Amino acid sequence: MKKKIMVTLPLLAAAATGSAFAQSSVTLFGNVDAAATVVDGHNTWSGLNSGGNKDSYFGLRGVEDLGGGLKAQFWLESGINADTGTGDSGSGVDFKRRATVGLMGNFGEVNLGRDETAAYKAMKRYDVFNHAGIGGSQAWGIGNNDDKRKDNLIGYVSPSFGGVTFSANYAFGETNQSTWKTKAYYDAAVSYDQGPWSASLAAEQQNNVDFGGANIRQRAYAVGTGYDFGSFKLLGAYRQARNTPEGQSTVKSETYTLGASAPVGAAGVVKAAYNHYQYQPVGVATKLKADQLSLGYEHNLSKRTAVYGTYAFLKNKNYDAAVGGMSLEPAALLSDSGKQQGLQVGVRHTF
């Protein structure tokens, strides 16, 4: 930790002379989070998981001031498995959490590349467990229409108009078939932030998705809101993902999320969440229902470092082998018709 020497000469020159450096920077950033996990119930499991409190990742990003209110930015961000050292795909590191280049100005922000959907970006703040670990909401993960991120996006984020921001993405349906124009993905979200109150609304659509030979139209809607009462926060969200195979009726999957968090002392936060899931895949008659209850405590050792513990309980109802059951994430945990409860104790460090 001692003998490292880094950073280019131009910086040193600038630091020495105090010249105007503000317009250009590259930032190395990331989060490393690992947690010991024990799951009991019909399927027992123990292990070390990455991202018990928040996904693990690292990245590079930078902003360049182009003058006249215009800025350029790039963002490269890779998921990592802190328990095994791989990228979050399970093999090498890549920038599939985000890889964008874009321009920002009074008009808002335009980015090209791979990024979170506008829908996920607007809604993710309504899960007190950050969609991570055994306590996290699986609203993005129970069925189809479930990509948190999309390739080949052109994305727009508006400036704030009195607390209202708008964002939308168009993702090319990259094919060379005559159908290419009809396979695009697009989404939009509106968010409102005013003092202690926030709310978001999002919609997504993709036509002509192949699924086992069937041609499916996928749509998803989500709504969320939160209020900070000072001594505690309340959050609620709902997401509905709809699959309509050509010539058949629509099946839908739904997630209801309720959460609360409250500071405890100078450094602590207690969190609680309840998720109710209903999942029906295309071509299956049964609908799976599941309930997840999560309780957590975070102890912040600094703004960047926390130790935490999470307890979660999950129960599948109407289990059917054709549907499969849900389980406490990580995915390594098996699904089943029964109940599971889990405990996760870990450390998170953001840099």
Place this chain on the structure above:
Amino acid sequence: MKKKIMVTLPLLAAAATGSAFAQSSVTLFGNVDAAATVVDGHNTWSGLNSGGNKDSYFGLRGVEDLGGGLKAQFWLESGINADTGTGDSGSGVDFKRRATVGLMGNFGEVNLGRDETAAYKAMKRYDVFNHAGIGGSQAWGIGNNDDKRKDNLIGYVSPSFGGVTFSANYAFGETNQSTWKTKAYYDAAVSYDQGPWSASLAAEQQNNVDFGGANIRQRAYAVGTGYDFGSFKLLGAYRQARNTPEGQSTVKSETYTLGASAPVGAAGVVKAAYNHYQYQPVGVATKLKADQLSLGYEHNLSKRTAVYGTYAFLKNKNYDAAVGGMSLEPAALLSDSGKQQGLQVGVRHTF
């Protein structure tokens, strides 16, 4: 973008005291370039591409001053797909654009590892479209002998002797067979730079390359030149790749490249290029001929950031299924006997 804190203590100490830090640095660098692309013609396609104007990549490199005119350097550079976030192999990130360690001094530069061939390094400046995007020359890409980069190199770059520089690589033919000495790759290039004029000459050879059971000797030659008239630049290049299967006659693939660029106003550059290709693979009687015409405009928002648009047209002649046709890159575009025209509009940000 706000709360990041980085860089090691030694730097801060140095920045504070103004001590001699110049001899050691690590630089994070890269380019993120993404472009919306539409291709029309016999095969239509639309999508987002990485590197419409210049390949996307990121890397780490550093130089250490060893005293007495001697320096050590390392260079690790990874291609990236800015549209999907993967490495340019399509999966994880690796340093296959460059991974070298070496020494520099009055004698020139010696590097070990993976790098661009001397031939590609010398010739790449003669394509105004940077061998990237739908407008880029495919001189390295139409047949065999087409690696822009090689593993296992020992490379040498001379200092400039009155504008003349010489470079050469030897790449081990790594085998444990009795033939190992005969499978090496080697190349050499000579470049001349004098005021507005430059010229380069390159040759490559690899013996005993396996190709479908045949034992092939591969050779390639290239020559290029450019002249900057101030109000515009002219560039021209020619490359010939020769395959000689043992006991058979040589087949060759050729690329003729002509290009011009001119500044427009304070920030703009217009570019035009014409490539003529002739490609004949080993064991096939027909020779494919193709013509590519490229027109482009770059608007530089700063030295590091540009928006750009490229139009390109490509036509295959003498199409034969055994040869295959060429297409406007990216590779996702299908080849065919017909014509294609494409439009690419994007943003490039270098850091």
Place this chain on the structure above:
Amino acid sequence: MKKKIMVTLPLLAAAATGSAFAQSSVTLFGNVDAAATVVDGHNTWSGLNSGGNKDSYFGLRGVEDLGGGLKAQFWLESGINADTGTGDSGSGVDFKRRATVGLMGNFGEVNLGRDETAAYKAMKRYDVFNHAGIGGSQAWGIGNNDDKRKDNLIGYVSPSFGGVTFSANYAFGETNQSTWKTKAYYDAAVSYDQGPWSASLAAEQQNNVDFGGANIRQRAYAVGTGYDFGSFKLLGAYRQARNTPEGQSTVKSETYTLGASAPVGAAGVVKAAYNHYQYQPVGVATKLKADQLSLGYEHNLSKRTAVYGTYAFLKNKNYDAAVGGMSLEPAALLSDSGKQQGLQVGVRHTF
């Protein structure tokens, strides 16, 4: 090497104002080492290798001072093949050399993630050839029980008690079977450092390892010691790896390592090592014996950069096809019953 601009604004502000920045840093670090290699004997080979003197890698790490003697740290480190640019798995880059997050204080250090075993960390200093290149000891590499690093660790390193430090790891046996509690890996090491003398002792165990259907208990023990006489250093180590298939008798593999190094002039170091190996895999009656003799010279151009040459000789005895023979690393070199000798000349640059 000239136009790069990096490092975030907060740093610059801090550098300018001299504010207390010591508590937070991210360090980019690495080693790039490549060597031309020729191996003669029954299997000849020539090529460029990565890590002839020391493994090639790069990484990010950081420490945050949390106050009250407590610190948080993260460490992400990826192996690389400097000859081909891939990660050391042969494909993309990942952080399988180390990916940890942890806390440090008066109590020592606790880390979660993937890391070197306590055994390897304690013992690796007893090979003058750094377990790398054709000269390196293959004590971790001749049989089973050979992982230098483990996933899913909870690791502890004690502070020094009068020169004595203790370290231990527990790695979850991640399964959902009823046997999960019995598949964990654990190890421990004790080291003593006092002036010129050091010694280390390590033990490892993992039960219920699957091996071709057999259920094996794996244990390994190692001991090493070194003394620096000033004009030269002496090092010695022994490692024994034991495999006990359920209901069968134990087979064991052993490595004896002896080494010496001595400074030569202001910048040179000569090194010599002898390794004796005995390897018997589970289910095979024969035991392979092999001897390896290594001689090397390192010339340090600075603290961070060296050129080096290594000569190594290896001879297999009692060769049996069911066991396989050993060879001079890299793995690309074939094994055989005969003798091999190799020469490796390279450059190493640490940043």
